[in-house]
Amino acid sequence: MALGNLAQRFLVAVVAVPILLLILHYHRPEPTWALIFAASLLAMRELFGMLLPPEDRNPALVMGALACLAFYWLDPIALYRYHDLPHALDRISVEGGSIAAAFAVVVPALYYLFRFRDIPSVASRIAGTITGIVYAGFLTTYLAKLKLIDPKQAGDTVVIVLVVAWLADTGGYFAGRFLGKAKLYEAVSPKKTWAGAIGGLAGSLVGVIVMKLAFATYLEWIDVVLIAIPGGILGQLGDLAESLIKRSVGVKDSGALLPGHGGILDRIDAVLFIAPYVYTYLLARGIHG
Numbered sequence: 001m002a003l004g005n006l007a008q009r010f011l012v013a014v015v016a017v018p019i020l021l022l023i024l025h026y027h028r029p030e031p032t033w034a035l036i037f038a039a040s041l042l043a044m045r046e047l048f049g050m051l052l053p054p055e056d057r058n059p060a061l062v063m064g065a066l067a068c069l070a071f072y073w074l075d076p077i078a079l080y081r082y083h084d085l086p087h088a089l090d091r092i093s094v095e096g097g098s099i100a101a102a103f104a105v106v107v108p109a110l111y112y113l114f115r116f117r118d119i120p121s122v123a124s125r126i127a128g129t130i131t132g133i134v135y136a137g138f139l140t141t142y143l144a145k146l147k148l149i150d151p152k153q154a155g156d157t158v159v160i161v162l163v164v165a166w167l168a169d170t171g172g173y174f175a176g177r178f179l180g181k182a183k184l185y186e187a188v189s190p191k192k193t194w195a196g197a198i199g200g201l202a203g204s205l206v207g208v209i210v211m212k213l214a215f216a217t218y219l220e221w222i223d224v225v226l227i228a229i230p231g232g233i234l235g236q237l238g239d240l241a242e243s244l245i246k247r248s249v250g251v252k253d254s255g256a257l258l259p260g261h262g263g264i265l266d267r268i269d270a271v272l273f274i275a276p277y278v279y280t281y282l283l284a285r286g287i288h289g
Contacts, residue, residue: 071104151288200235
């Protein structure tokens with residue numbers, strides 16, 4: 001007998017969550033970066049599969065990998081951890097964002113300039129490549145950057161983002177199923193309801209409260225609210241944004257990698273919008289390692 005969708009999700013979580021927590025808890029940032037880098041490659045691959053013709057997908061993925069490497073490793077915070085690096089490389093790190101942007105925008109433009117093939121489709125192919133690198137690549141990489149600024153180097157900052165996203169999904173599911181049926185944005189996601197949206201915010205808030213009480217003691221109560229509520233809203237918007245992309249290209253799931261979840265993008269679509277916000281918030285508040 002085939003497992004139901006909820007049972008499949010539970011089994012995936014039972015296997016994946018302990019492995020994820022073990023990697024995140026390691027005191028060095030490199031294992032977390034390696035895991036997130038692999039996830040960014042899978043996410044970009046799925047998005048390129050929706051936006052680009054087959055012959056452009058592998059070159060786009062190579063360009064995306066290079067851009068994500070620059071986006072992480074040329075970040076001043078990343079290079080600050082390696083004091084024995086040549087001073088010249090440390091100076092280059094100041095322009096790390098510019099170099100990453102060049103890989104994300106200039107390199108694809110040059111690639112299609114010399115490998116344009118069908119000229120009428122070039123604009124959409126360039127746009128699809130850049131979108132895939134920035135949306136699925138850079139935004140995923142912010143999870144790895146969160147480990148760099150983790151005050152305890154225990155992966156708490158990454159877990160906070162995952163908790164905001166995943167408990168919003170759980171709270172939204174049950175609230176939408178049992179508390180109300182008024183549609184939130186039917187044209188984009190017919191199953192989402194206003195009750196689900198409110199239940200999702202409640203789930204995010206409860207999750208961050210538990211994180212503060214159990215692990216993230218460096219957070220103030222104002223931080224709990226300003227992470228959970230805006231983060232929860234952004235996560236739901238991220239979910240809707242990916243639904244819009246899938247609806248526009250006529251697919252139900254971004255992939256089939258995770259049973260019961262679809263593809264990597266289907267699982268982290270909310271995370272992509274939450275992680276940059278939490279990263280910026282923690283830096284602005286001075287809460288970092």
